[in-house]
Amino acid sequence: MSSGDQFHFAPTAVDVGASSLELHRQPRSLPLAPIIYPVTLKFEEVVYKVKINGRVSDGLFSSGTGREKEKIILNGISGVVCPGELLAMLGPSGSGKTTLLSAIGGRLQARTRKSTFSGKISYNGQPFSGPMRRRTGFVTQDDVLYAHLTVRETLVFTALLRLPSSSNNSNGLTHLEKVAHAESVIAELGLSRVANSMVGGGAFFRGISGGEKKRLSIGLEMLVNPSLLLLDEPTSGLDSTTAQRIVTTLKRLANGNRTVITTIHQPSSRLYHMFDKVILLSEGSPIYNGLGSAALDYFASIGLSTSVNVNPSDLMLDLANGIAPDDSKYAEEQDTVEQLPVRNLLVSAYDENIATRLKAELCMVDLSTANNRMDIPKKEQNKWSTSWWVQFCVLFSRGLKERRYEAFNKLRIFQVISVAILAGLLWWHTPSSHIQDRTSLLFFFSVFWGFYPLYNAVFTFPLERSMLIKERTSGMYRLSSYFIARTAGDLPMEFALPTAFVVIIYWMGGLKPDPMTFFLTIVIVLYSVLVAQSLGLAIGAILMDVKQATTLASVTTLIFLVAGGYYVQHIPPFISWFKYFSYSYYCYKLLIGIHFHENDIYECSKGVMCRVSDFPAVSSVGLDHMWLDVFVMAFMLMAYRLLAYMALNRVIPK
Numbered sequence: 001m002s003s004g005d006q007f008h009f010a011p012t013a014v015d016v017g018a019s020s021l022e023l024h025r026q027p028r029s030l031p032l033a034p035i036i037y038p039v040t041l042k043f044e045e046v047v048y049k050v051k052i053n054g055r056v057s058d059g060l061f062s063s064g065t066g067r068e069k070e071k072i073i074l075n076g077i078s079g080v081v082c083p084g085e086l087l088a089m090l091g092p093s094g095s096g097k098t099t100l101l102s103a104i105g106g107r108l109q110a111r112t113r114k115s116t117f118s119g120k121i122s123y124n125g126q127p128f129s130g131p132m133r134r135r136t137g138f139v140t141q142d143d144v145l146y147a148h149l150t151v152r153e154t155l156v157f158t159a160l161l162r163l164p165s166s167s168n169n170s171n172g173l174t175h176l177e178k179v180a181h182a183e184s185v186i187a188e189l190g191l192s193r194v195a196n197s198m199v200g201g202g203a204f205f206r207g208i209s210g211g212e213k214k215r216l217s218i219g220l221e222m223l224v225n226p227s228l229l230l231l232d233e234p235t236s237g238l239d240s241t242t243a244q245r246i247v248t249t250l251k252r253l254a255n256g257n258r259t260v261i262t263t264i265h266q267p268s269s270r271l272y273h274m275f276d277k278v279i280l281l282s283e284g285s286p287i288y289n290g291l292g293s294a295a296l297d298y299f300a301s302i303g304l305s306t307s308v309n310v311n312p313s314d315l316m317l318d319l320a321n322g323i324a325p326d327d328s329k330y331a332e333e334q335d336t337v338e339q340l341p342v343r344n345l346l347v348s349a350y351d352e353n354i355a356t357r358l359k360a361e362l363c364m365v366d367l368s369t370a371n372n373r374m375d376i377p378k379k380e381q382n383k384w385s386t387s388w389w390v391q392f393c394v395l396f397s398r399g400l401k402e403r404r405y406e407a408f409n410k411l412r413i414f415q416v417i418s419v420a421i422l423a424g425l426l427w428w429h430t431p432s433s434h435i436q437d438r439t440s441l442l443f444f445f446s447v448f449w450g451f452y453p454l455y456n457a458v459f460t461f462p463l464e465r466s467m468l469i470k471e472r473t474s475g476m477y478r479l480s481s482y483f484i485a486r487t488a489g490d491l492p493m494e495f496a497l498p499t500a501f502v503v504i505i506y507w508m509g510g511l512k513p514d515p516m517t518f519f520l521t522i523v524i525v526l527y528s529v530l531v532a533q534s535l536g537l538a539i540g541a542i543l544m545d546v547k548q549a550t551t552l553a554s555v556t557t558l559i560f561l562v563a564g565g566y567y568v569q570h571i572p573p574f575i576s577w578f579k580y581f582s583y584s585y586y587c588y589k590l591l592i593g594i595h596f597h598e599n600d601i602y603e604c605s606k607g608v609m610c611r612v613s614d615f616p617a618v619s620s621v622g623l624d625h626m627w628l629d630v631f632v633m634a635f636m637l638m639a640y641r642l643l644a645y646m647a648l649n650r651v652i653p654k
Helices: 097-104 130-134 151-162 175-188 210-222 240-255 292-301 312-320 340-368 388-407 410-426 435-458 460-473 479-508 515-543 546-562 576-581 583-595 626-651
Strands: 041-053 068-081 086-090 115-123 136-139 228-232 259-263 277-282 285-291 601-605 608-611
Touching: 041 097, 041 340, 068 097, 068 277, 068 285, 068 340, 086 097, 086 240, 086 312, 097 115, 097 228, 097 259, 130 136, 136 210, 151 175, 151 210, 151 388, 175 210, 210 240, 228 240, 240 259, 277 292, 277 312, 277 340, 285 292, 285 312, 285 340, 292 312, 292 340, 388 479, 410 435, 410 479, 435 460, 435 479, 435 515, 435 546, 435 583, 460 479, 460 515, 460 546, 460 626, 479 515, 479 626, 515 546, 515 583, 515 626, 546 583, 583 626
Parallel strands: 086 259, 086 277, 136 228, 228 259
Antiparallel strands: 041 068, 041 115, 277 285, 601 608
16 A cells, blocks of 8 residues: 555444454545555664662662662663554563653653653654644553543544544545544444443443453544554453454554554463564563564574473563573573573673664665655644634533533432522521521522532542543644633533522522522522632642642632631631632622612511621621622632643643
């Protein structure tokens, strides 16, 4: 297949019982998917180090100043992968496979002074760029998927975001063409049987199987017809048959003129023989790089052969751990604690036998790719595949579908409605003369809907962090479109329950039977919900840790509760200013202001009438400057939202 050919997935009918046969079909052409630009990947002397604190004596640590040591994660790794090849990176846990894969995918950056990266990684002789990012598919080890979306919805929403739109690109796709392309991927991966099933997640919400989730994760990357496909442990946790189907799919994708690289921990022998090339890592250093079929012969040539018929990957992992074959001459010499003799032999043999050949191969690649640049037309070099508005609309729609179960689950509805009914019974038809009870009910409004949405919002960004990082590093959408769609999508869900809450308590509690007062009460409560939610989003975005965020939220709500103007009415002057930072104070003051007026009176004792404005719970907040309070809450709303966005922009990849 030439570089100008197109690779597409045929939207043919699928027999639900023939999913295994579908995985062996050869690719066919349809005028839908983006063109494949074959990529020759080359990486030279890749080194990655991180600084850690503490005293260590391991040989992997280089000397540092004071107690700070430098750990070598990747130690001078080189290699080349051409279009049509499937490369597997093997090695024990902690050998650096995932780190190398992240470096190749442009996801490893020395963002702090505690890490350093060196080496050269090129794609057809060019550095990593925006167009290359859009042509790269990256499947993480953990399947990061939305649990409450169906398989079809997951693929369609991703297609709408990642595939170029006809409005941005003359070769782009319309909405219907993107949906059709998602359907073709469903058919090609044998997911038609579960297309309308929810993905699921966790122990209490079962969805599709592990193998189907992995195929779905691969399908999300196949949507863009990637030139370079990277996968981190795609067979982890799967049975041997499902693992074979996954690797068979990868082999078929590589045969479609793609460059495919995967890390894999311990493949079976039938999986191993599907790999074109293999890189074996041991504690960050390469000990083999070459054809998978030639690995055993190479190790035999340096005296590490075995007479037992074993799975090649088993032998290679033993060697990577410093364990020589039982019948080799090094078996008796090796140190059973550190296995240094075998490791030293493998590293020195690599330098003598493989490194020289690899350098020559890299030079030949430079010559062959000199005139084979990734010549992507300028019209396709836009940073984003779709416009800001399209991204907002798709993300808004996806958010509503995903969170409708969370926002309106039975437990949450029961929680709010039961509290409303119980509170309504406690304040049942409170007489107008009972100012103490009426003001306490209004304060209860401000407290409950000042803190309940805050605690819910605190979890938003920490729980979505992995999804946000995954999609942002793939260049799917702008952070601003996600942020506004995420916050706008919460409005109908966050407003429904507070409205029902106020409707129940307001009339059960016997508050002022005036339609305008009732309407303004709902508006003020919803206003407080927005401000509280904004603060919760800001706390969650700044800390990005659920435990720390909930702790800070607890302290904040406690302080705002005390300073809200109801519990403590005679606050010492040196700390009285603190109440102006509490949105509960402003909410309570606004509620008091619409339910009572300056000249209202009540019977404070038998036969004695008093002014409502002199009642302590009212006089402590006052009945004046209402519009100023509205503007202060508006400022809080915008400031907290802006703070949340800036915090997200700091921690989420650009």
